Amino acid sequence: MSRPRAVFAGSGVALPPRVVANEALARVMDTSDEWIVERSGIRERRYVEKGVASSDLGAEAARAALADAGMAPDEVDYLVCATMTPDHYFPGAGTLIQQKAGLPPVPALDIRQQCAGYAYGLQMVEALIGSGIARAVLLVGCDVHTSLMPFSEATWAAIEGRRGEPIPETDREWNNRFRHLLVLFGDAAGALVFRASTADDGRGILASRLCGDGAHEGILTVPGAGSARRPWVDAAQIAAGETVPVMEGRQVFKLAVTRMPEVTLALLAAQGFGRDDLDLLVMHQANLRINEAAQKQLGLPDEKVFNNIERYGNTTSATLPLAFHEARAAGRAPEGSLVALTALGAGLHWGAVLMRV
Numbered sequence: 623m624s625r626p627r628a629v630f631a632g633s634g635v636a637l638p639p640r641v642v643a644n645e646a647l648a649r650v651m652d653t654s655d656e657w658i659v660e661r662s663g664i665r666e667r668r669y670v671e672k673g674v675a676s677s678d679l680g681a682e683a684a685r686a687a688l689a690d691a692g693m694a695p696d697e698v699d700y701l702v703c704a705t706m707t708p709d710h711y712f713p714g715a716g717t718l719i720q721q722k723a724g725l726p727p728v729p730a731l732d733i734r735q736q737c738a739g740y741a742y743g744l745q746m747v748e749a750l751i752g753s754g755i756a757r758a759v760l761l762v763g764c765d766v767h768t769s770l771m772p773f774s775e776a777t778w779a780a781i782e783g784r785r786g787e788p789i790p791e792t793d794r795e796w797n798n799r800f801r802h803l804l805v806l807f808g809d810a811a812g813a814l815v816f817r818a819s820t821a822d823d824g825r826g827i828l829a830s831r832l833c834g835d836g837a838h839e840g841i842l843t844v845p846g847a848g849s850a851r852r853p854w855v856d857a858a859q860i861a862a863g864e865t866v867p868v869m870e871g872r873q874v875f876k877l878a879v880t881r882m883p884e885v886t887l888a889l890l891a892a893q894g895f896g897r898d899d900l901d902l903l904v905m906h907q908a909n910l911r912i913n914e915a916a917q918k919q920l921g922l923p924d925e926k927v928f929n930n931i932e933r934y935g936n937t938t939s940a941t942l943p944l945a946f947h948e949a950r951a952a953g954r955a956p957e958g959s960l961v962a963l964t965a966l967g968a969g970l971h972w973g974a975v976l977m978r979v
């Protein structure tokens with residue numbers, strides 16, 4: 623019998639209602655709408671309300687994906703969750719989503735490859751279904767970046783429009799230290815559900831190519847709040863800003879614009895496809911300029927690329943399902959189309975996945 627294929631069955635997203643425009647960030651740090659749009663393409667992002675965790679968004683996206691697929695929660699027999707901002711140090715968000723989305727006690731796997739998490743997850747889905755271990759897999763990507771933002775109460779109040787007067791100068795200086803990072807991220811979740819199929823229609827996850835290289839670990843990392851410290855987190859780390867990610871933006875940028883096109887082309891070639899065979903490329907949404915440069919290198923026309931970073935910023939594990947979901951809603955990924963998804967993130971992890979929708 624032929625290997626079952628993991629065929630896309632439905633997608634869903636969770637977007638917090640609070641829209642935070644660039645102007646709101648300019649109230650609390652030395653930045654501007656002009657700088658953010660020019661350097662990153664981002665105009666606004668979504669922020670959760672205090673107390674909403676990654677598993678809440680993940681469960682909402684999971685329920686939406688199941689509804690889209692016309693599947694009941696008890697039809698899912700495996701859950702994979704990609705997040706770099708789990709609700710707790712442990713356990714991961716997988717079982718929390720399983721419970722909140724009303725799934726039976728199925729295996730719930732947490733993977734954490736940061737911005738490449740969803741690409742890694744898609745390979746897991748293919749492996750689980752192709753091997754016969756699972757027949758219906760829900761893959762959730764969810765991240766609440768606001769939990770990593772080192773803002774004071776005054777800063778939050780100014781961003782959320784609860785404070786009219788300027789924030790204290792010391793708060794502004796503190797925020798400025800991280801401004802290159804803080805303007806880029808937003809909160810969101812996305813989920814896709816896949817079913818096993820042996821139909822002879824060519825649909826399914828066709829192949830994937832993943833890479834990991836710890837040599838670049840230091841360019842994108844949270845230095846504190848982990849087992850490399852004893853205790854794992856303390857007031858001194860927080861005061862020193864060590865619980866906030868370190869990001870060498872230019873280096874990440876350079877790696878992303880070379881590795882994403884490289885791995886996508888290698889994957890296509892290994893499957894006997896050329897760039898012209900692709901109907902759609904969905905790239906991780908970290909910076910519109912990265913994606914424009916990658917698109918140019920790949921020689922793809924605008925109608926074969928979908929970006930939505932302008933409205934959501936970088937949502938880490940959620941970018942690929944969120945962009946795929948919206949591309950599909952816009953009629954850009956119809957059944958039978960050949961779609962490549964590619965991402966690069968902290969670790970360093972990167973890769974590409976090819977799917978016939």
Ligand code: UT7
Pocket residue numbers: 652653654657658661662737801802803805869870871872874875878908909936966967968
């Ligand atoms: O998923 C992976 C996650 N991360 C990424 O993919 C990040 C990839 N890198 C990037 O997106 C870009 O490197 C950034 C958007 C982070 C920065 O853009 P850049 O064009 O590389 O700017 P830069 O870091 O070289 O900074 C240029 C200037 C600096 O000022 P000086 O030294 O020229 O006076 C920065 O201090 O812009 C300043 N700057 C800002 N100005 C206004 C940095 N952040 C800001 C800001 N607003 N938010």
